[in-house]
Amino acid sequence: MEAPHPFAPYAPGPRHSGPGFLATAINASPVVAITWVGAEGCPVAYVSENVSQWGYRATDWMRQHLLYLDLVHPHDLDALNAEVEAKRLQGIENYVQHYRLRTADGRWVWIEDRTWIEYDAAGTITWAHGVLLDISARKHHEQMAELERQTLERLLGHTELQPLLEFMVHGYQSLLPERLFSVLLLEPKSNTLLDCAGPDLPPPYRAAINGSPIGPAAGSCGTAAHSGQTVVVSDIATDPLWADYKHLALAHGLAACWSVPIKGAQGRVLGTFAVYARQVAPPNPGELALLERGAYLAGLAIERHQSLDTLIKLQQAVEQSPSSIVIANLNAEIEYANAAFFRATGYSPEEVLGKNPRFLQSGQTPPSVYREMWEALTAGRPWNGELINRRKDGSSYTEMARLAPIVQPNGRITHYLGIKEDITQSKLVEQQIERMAYFDALTGLANRLLLQDRYHQAAVVARRQDQPLALMYIDIDNFKHINDILGHHVGDQLLVQMAQRLSTLLRAGDTLSRQGGDEFVLMLPGCDAASARLVAEKLTEQTRHSFTLGEHEVTATLSIGIALFMRDGETLDELARSADLAMYQAKQEGRSTFRFYAPELRTQSSRTLRLQTDLRLALERGQLALVYQPQVRLGDGALLGVEALLRWQHSELGPISPAEFIPLAETSGLILPIGEWVLHQALQQLQRWDAAGLGPLTMAVNLSAVQFRDSRLAEGIGKLLRVSGLAAHRLEIELTESCAMINPQGTIATMESLRRLQVPIAIDDFGTGYSSLSYLKRFKVAKLKIDQSFVRDLHADPDDRAIVRAVIGLADHLGMRTVAEGVETAEQLAWLREHGCDQAQGYFFTRPLPADALQTWAQQRNLWGAPPVGPTGAGSCNPV
Ligand SMILES: Nc1nc2c(ncn2[C@@H]2O[C@@H]3COP(=O)(O)O[C@H]4[C@@H](O)[C@H](n5cnc6c(=O)[nH]c(N)nc65)O[C@@H]4COP(=O)(O)O[C@H]3[C@H]2O)c(=O)[nH]1
Numbered sequence: 001m002e003a004p005h006p007f008a009p010y011a012p013g014p015r016h017s018g019p020g021f022l023a024t025a026i027n028a029s030p031v032v033a034i035t036w037v038g039a040e041g042c043p044v045a046y047v048s049e050n051v052s053q054w055g056y057r058a059t060d061w062m063r064q065h066l067l068y069l070d071l072v073h074p075h076d077l078d079a080l081n082a083e084v085e086a087k088r089l090q091g092i093e094n095y096v097q098h099y100r101l102r103t104a105d106g107r108w109v110w111i112e113d114r115t116w117i118e119y120d121a122a123g124t125i126t127w128a129h130g131v132l133l134d135i136s137a138r139k140h141h142e143q144m145a146e147l148e149r150q151t152l153e154r155l156l157g158h159t160e161l162q163p164l165l166e167f168m169v170h171g172y173q174s175l176l177p178e179r180l181f182s183v184l185l186l187e188p189k190s191n192t193l194l195d196c197a198g199p200d201l202p203p204p205y206r207a208a209i210n211g212s213p214i215g216p217a218a219g220s221c222g223t224a225a226h227s228g229q230t231v232v233v234s235d236i237a238t239d240p241l242w243a244d245y246k247h248l249a250l251a252h253g254l255a256a257c258w259s260v261p262i263k264g265a266q267g268r269v270l271g272t273f274a275v276y277a278r279q280v281a282p283p284n285p286g287e288l289a290l291l292e293r294g295a296y297l298a299g300l301a302i303e304r305h306q307s308l309d310t311l312i313k314l315q316q317a318v319e320q321s322p323s324s325i326v327i328a329n330l331n332a333e334i335e336y337a338n339a340a341f342f343r344a345t346g347y348s349p350e351e352v353l354g355k356n357p358r359f360l361q362s363g364q365t366p367p368s369v370y371r372e373m374w375e376a377l378t379a380g381r382p383w384n385g386e387l388i389n390r391r392k393d394g395s396s397y398t399e400m401a402r403l404a405p406i407v408q409p410n411g412r413i414t415h416y417l418g419i420k421e422d423i424t425q426s427k428l429v430e431q432q433i434e435r436m437a438y439f440d441a442l443t444g445l446a447n448r449l450l451l452q453d454r455y456h457q458a459a460v461v462a463r464r465q466d467q468p469l470a471l472m473y474i475d476i477d478n479f480k481h482i483n484d485i486l487g488h489h490v491g492d493q494l495l496v497q498m499a500q501r502l503s504t505l506l507r508a509g510d511t512l513s514r515q516g517g518d519e520f521v522l523m524l525p526g527c528d529a530a531s532a533r534l535v536a537e538k539l540t541e542q543t544r545h546s547f548t549l550g551e552h553e554v555t556a557t558l559s560i561g562i563a564l565f566m567r568d569g570e571t572l573d574e575l576a577r578s579a580d581l582a583m584y585q586a587k588q589e590g591r592s593t594f595r596f597y598a599p600e601l602r603t604q605s606s607r608t609l610r611l612q613t614d615l616r617l618a619l620e621r622g623q624l625a626l627v628y629q630p631q632v633r634l635g636d637g638a639l640l641g642v643e644a645l646l647r648w649q650h651s652e653l654g655p656i657s658p659a660e661f662i663p664l665a666e667t668s669g670l671i672l673p674i675g676e677w678v679l680h681q682a683l684q685q686l687q688r689w690d691a692a693g694l695g696p697l698t699m700a701v702n703l704s705a706v707q708f709r710d711s712r713l714a715e716g717i718g719k720l721l722r723v724s725g726l727a728a729h730r731l732e733i734e735l736t737e738s739c740a741m742i743n744p745q746g747t748i749a750t751m752e753s754l755r756r757l758q759v760p761i762a763i764d765d766f767g768t769g770y771s772s773l774s775y776l777k778r779f780k781v782a783k784l785k786i787d788q789s790f791v792r793d794l795h796a797d798p799d800d801r802a803i804v805r806a807v808i809g810l811a812d813h814l815g816m817r818t819v820a821e822g823v824e825t826a827e828q829l830a831w832l833r834e835h836g837c838d839q840a841q842g843y844f845f846t847r848p849l850p851a852d853a854l855q856t857w858a859q860q861r862n863l864w865g866a867p868p869v870g871p872t873g874a875g876s877c878n879p880v
Pocket residue numbers: 629644645646647657658659662675678702703704734764765788821822823824841842843844847848
């Protein structure tokens with residue numbers, strides 16, 4: 001197998017030429033020349049002397065026929081053999097291979113092996129010749145570069161900080177296996193170093209240094225972090241920086257430590273990157289460079305992680321923002337949109353990204369808005385405004401858009417940012433508020449403001465075309481009572497139902513508005529007095545049927561005042577005031593009716609104001625008094641009782657009718673003390689008459705609806721009766737029919753409590769209040785008082801006669817007495833007696849009289865001291 005070799009050292013010849021010179025040149029170079037025998041294990045046939053660079057002697061290799069493959073790194077062996085075989089099969093003679101070779105002292109060096117092969121005719125390798133170059137340094141740099149590449153790749157790939165630093169330190173550790181790497185991170189709050197990575201350091205040592213403080217003499221790392229300078233300690237045992245820690249390090253076999261501070265871009269210390277050695281040693285320049293590079297990369301990683309953290313937070317904030325956020329490039333193509341945007345529009349990212357946002361346009365935003373928007377944006381200014389856009393499902397929505405150009409530090413605009421809020425809901429609220437400004441929330445009718453608007457328009461037309469216009473003031477009679485007795489909820493229902501009923505009667509151009517409370521104003525353009533009368537009749541007629549308010553059946557009539565444009569006023573205010581006065585007049589005249597404005601009403605209105613004020617003082621100034629009207633039994637003319645009627649003698653205005661001041665007392669609440677005073681006076685008078693021997697008369701007292709709904713009514717009456725010592729049946733309470741029917745349920749209850757006291761009740765003005773017969777039965781009243789309006793025309797009006805007959809029949813049937821009011825003639829009296837009416841009162845007998853006058857009246861007619869008569873007692877009839 002031994003063969004002459006072209007570089008044989010023993011080759012003869014001068015030193016400057018021939019094979020001998022070549023061998024000398026090779027030995028002087030880093031390249032080792034070698035020849036292998038084509039046999040198992042590649043025995044070395046020749047090697048140049050400079051193999052000594054790896055600690056071997058060339059002669060040893062050649063004499064011992066050293067098997068070269070024994071020195072190749074086991075990890076590289078398979079690849080090396082496979083390649084040799086592959087080249088052989090292809091008959092390739094020259095190729096280059098890289099592998100690791102063991103040096104005499106056990107290190108591994110990287111070899112670049114340029115081989116040329118000699119094959120025999122059968123293709124078997126006979127000889128192989130190679131030149132071997134130690135490329136460890138190059139490989140080291142390549143590996144370092146690869147490690148850095150991978151580190152940076154991970155850094156950009158959002159790897160978490162801890163695994164990233166561990167990966168890096170592992171990499172360095174495998175490049176320098178004889179060293180022990182460590183990365184510590186600075187915890188700025190406590191100024192301590194926290195263990196982060198150190199794959200080959202003994203775990204107990206890592207645990208012991210975790211959390212160690214930094215300081216001017218705190219080992220290599222603590223000092224480096226404190227000073228911000230690289231700290232090289234070649235001998236831990238002797239270096240003063242390690243005085244406090246050396247036992248720990250030495251106990252774990254650590255003799256030297258070189259530490260480089262990890263710094264951020266601003267020079268802020270973030271941690272330390274360190275290497276320990278098991279022997280006392282300074283770092284070589286390569287190691288120091290490696291440490292500095294490692295610290296730099298670790299700094300990048302930590303800062304990136306921190307800024308990534310901030311970025312992630314920012315990204316999450318944007319992504320999770322309840323506002324729609326969109327970023328578009330300069331071509332207005334959407335590059336980013338957050339989740340809120342997709343939620344708001346109903347589109348998916350695929351349908352949106354890369355598109356111009358104009359696909360959202362609904363066509364409802366005025367083009368001028370877009371013009372303004374682009375003018376601002378292209379000029380680098382932000383723009384705020386409302387856009388009406390369309391969702392994927394076709395529905396529109398309004399958004400408040402805040403758009404702004406994204407300007408780079410060099411002033412260049414690269415993108416547009418849009419932050420948009422869906423304000424559809426608040427727009428609706430706005431519209432609702434607008435609606436509330438013009439419409440009454442409860443009834444949905446126009447309100448005062450809208451009426452004003454419409455009036456202005458209607459008045460212009462009326463004036464220009466000389467057209468009439470009527471304005472009506474409409475008020476629900478006894479609404480306050482309904483509200484107070486049945487509660488506001490029921491009152492509200494009545495208002496709503498009333499508004500609905502009235503609306504059905506109106507024409508397109510009419511405006512029915514609610515002014516507040518139970519007051520409605522109706523504007524009727526083109527309507528003259530005659531038409532207004534017809535409308536008013538229709539309106540009052542409409543309320544003849546009761547209202548069903550939940551479980552309550554309620555009768556509610558209207559009082560209407562009518563004013564005519566130009567005649568009764570020109571402005572809305574003037575007309576409304578006139579109509580209001582007319583309405584008040586209608587109320588005065590018995591309600592459930594309408595009145596036209598007349599100029600004299602204005603004087604009346606100032607009178608009303610004055611009366612309201614003076615009434616407060618009337619009681620204490622003794623201006624109130626009672627008069628009494630006899631109630632006579634028709635069968636025998638016996639005086640059964642009297643009705644107490646209130647009088648007000650005003651010091652300047654003279655006598656005021658109760659029909660005028662009682663409603664004022666009711667609205668002001670004065671009716672309660674006045675009513676109590678009346679009851680008290682009436683009972684006292686009864687006592688006096690009893691004492692004077694007038695006989696056991698009954699005393700009928702009118703009760704206002706306000707008194708009737710006072711929960712203390714029965715208690716108060718009971719007390720007065722007790723004080724007077726009079727039997728309860730001597731008092732008779734008169735309640736008007738309309739008052740009883742406002743709230744029949746409540747009436748039944750109050751009547752029940754009065755009946756328990758045994759006080760009889762009479763229904764006054766019967767026939768005017770649309771009584772429900774079923775309720776009438778349940779009221780269990782003692783008397784029906786036939787309203788004087790029916791009695792008045794008995795002789796002339798067959799309808800009235802029919803009504804009175806019916807009332808008498810009804811009362812008879814229900815076991816009640818009848819009292820005819822306002823009897824003025826003998827004919828009326830005769831007719832009533834003939835038709836079975838029980839009692840009567842009226843001017844025919846006498847006008848209401850003061851107590852003394854009544855006594856005289858009775859004495860003169862021989863009714864004074866008549867034998868005692870009970871409420872149903874019989875006697876002779878001698879009225880005149
Ligand atoms: N044309 C005519 N009228 C007659 C005749 N006979 C009596 N009158 C009048 O008719 C009214 C009958 O009283 P009313 O229906 O209870 O009607 C009463 C009653 O509702 C109310 N009122 C009177 N006094 C009181 C009172 O003390 N309390 C309350 N709450 N209301 C009262 O005032 C209303 C009016 O009372 P007055 O002005 O006293 O008017 C009285 C009486 O003077 C007649 O033959 N022809």
